[in-house]
Amino acid sequence: MTLADAIAAQTPLVQRLLDGVATIGADPPGITRDAYGLGENQAQALIAEAGAALGLTASTDAGANLTLRWAAPRPEVAPVLIGSHLDSIVQGGNFDGAAGVIAGIGAIAALKAAGIQPRRDIEVLALRCEEAVWFGLGLIGSRCMLARLPQGALDLPHARTGRTLAQSIADCGGDPARLREATPLRDPRAIGAYLEIHIEQAPQLIEAGAPLAICLANPGNVRHPFIRITGEDAHTGLPHRFRRDAALAGADLSLALERLWLDEEAQGRPMAVTIGRFHTPVARHSLTAVSGEFELSLDLRAYNANHLAALEARLQAITAEVAAHRNVTIALGERSAAAPGPMDPALIEGLSTAARRCGVNAPRLNSPGSHDANNFAAAGVPTGMLLVRNQNGSHNPHEAMDTPDLMAAIHVLAEWLAT
Structure with missing residues (x-):
């Protein structure tokens, strides 16, 4: 089976997961998946179940971030992390964050179906609490992982429950005492690359008539x-x-x-x-x-x-x-x-080359939004992003990403991972 055929074959899986997180977060007229709460926890469980079906090894770190690892038989280089978040704002859209986590699952499923063995470990991350609405501080999962929590952050109250961030993390199986040590949960020097797929938060790709873009930088x-x-x-x-x-x-x-x-x-x-x-x-x-x-x-x-x-x-x-x-x-x-998140020049070129091999028109654009990718880039991890076309922006109930556009991004991601 060619990689292109394997990508197409994963469309039902990707759609099932997109529909699944929508059901979990249903809060008319939009979607609410509360960070360190029932919505985010149930979404993590859905992603963990999909990972288990692919034979991926699951683990949870001190920040309660979920990692699903596909181990290479003989790793030649440091692992690649593919991540995003599963929480949403209150009555937002379904795809902000979740599409990126699901893309990682789809890419691994396609590589497995095509019989392609990884040269390095590939990990899918479901990072906690990217949205600042819950604690007045965003990007919390990646801040935990990379020891970038500001002083006093663990004492911030949850907007709905009133429980502190430390209590909320402990409630979800994390270890706030470990976070108070203020040392990274993952050594940035031991991470080969961090890749994130995210819906675009402006209509630039609608304007360009392109399904996806190679991100140049996040603000x-x-x-x-x-x-x-x-x-x-x-x-x-x-x-x-x-x-x-x-x-x-x-x-x-x-x-x-x-x-x-x-x-x-x-x-x-x-x-x-x-x-x-x-x-x-x-x-x-x-x-x-x-x-x-x-x-x-x-x-x-x-x-x-x-x-x-x-x-x-x-x-x-x-x-x-x-x-x-x-x-x-x-x-x-x-x-x-x-911190601003400039993307790694080598990854920009590599993803652009992968897009050309896939026959995908992928212009290069800045992202209007800050993402977990910012923290990885600031920590010195080579970082890259793909932005997926999305009709109505994000942080509203009307996010309108089309699944074929996400599948095109998964194809580019898988093509890059296969090289």
Whole structure:
């Protein structure tokens, strides 16, 4: 059986797993698979069952990440890890993360069916809690694996259960005491490569008419989940010169950050600004009051560490300018960060060559999103990504990846693994 025939033969398996995780996460109108909770646990169990059927060896590390290993008879080089995540945001889509884990299963199944023996161990990773919605910190599974958890992270509360990250990890069979040692669970120097398949989070591939892309880089980010603006409550008739309006300060801050974004892109420096939360206090806001309190969240991202640092400095300056203009105080509050993730040049070339051999049109694009791949790249692991066409972006119920496009990505992945 040719590899192309073997890939096609795995379509029912891949579709069954995609449908399976959709059933597990069903939360109309979208999908919710809670990290370190029932949804993520059940999805891991489904993937582990598929791995067992292929004869893969399962293990769980101290972060409760699942690894399924296909051992090479005589490994010639360090192992390749193929990974992504199974959790979702609340009422998101089915394919963000899960498609990448399932792609690893599909690629190994196809190589086995084609009778191709690996030159190195191949491992499929189902990494925990990639989405920041659950603890206010993203990429947690890969942070655990590579000792990249920030100080205090294990004490963060779960958004639904209130249990700390340490308690949540222990509940799922992990070992928070081992994580507190702050040493990698896997030596990055002993990992040959990390590969991730992920749906694209912008319509660039729809625009290009291509089923997949070779990723060039993922952005890093700086996040402030709870920016708090404090002014002074007042009557709605208060003249403008007396006001310390926290809501208008929030608007000024947001629009100033948008101007920064447009200016940077005009200079050829890609970045993004996202205001995810933007509100006066729900318990006290009123039609007939000037709000003295306002809260918003900020995700600031860029593809280069120096650029990201420069943007963070501009954030500080803009914040001070708005606070002075509106006579309010602005506390940026809690901060988390993820390093940018440039892809390995050799893997970019290797995946491009594999795509050509498969007859697949695969342009090279930046990813709009940060992924677990960022942590592997930051740890010095050669890292590569394939982005799969997806009609409606991600983090919404309307993700629209077509299975044939995922199968094309699996073909390219398997072709690269076979060389």
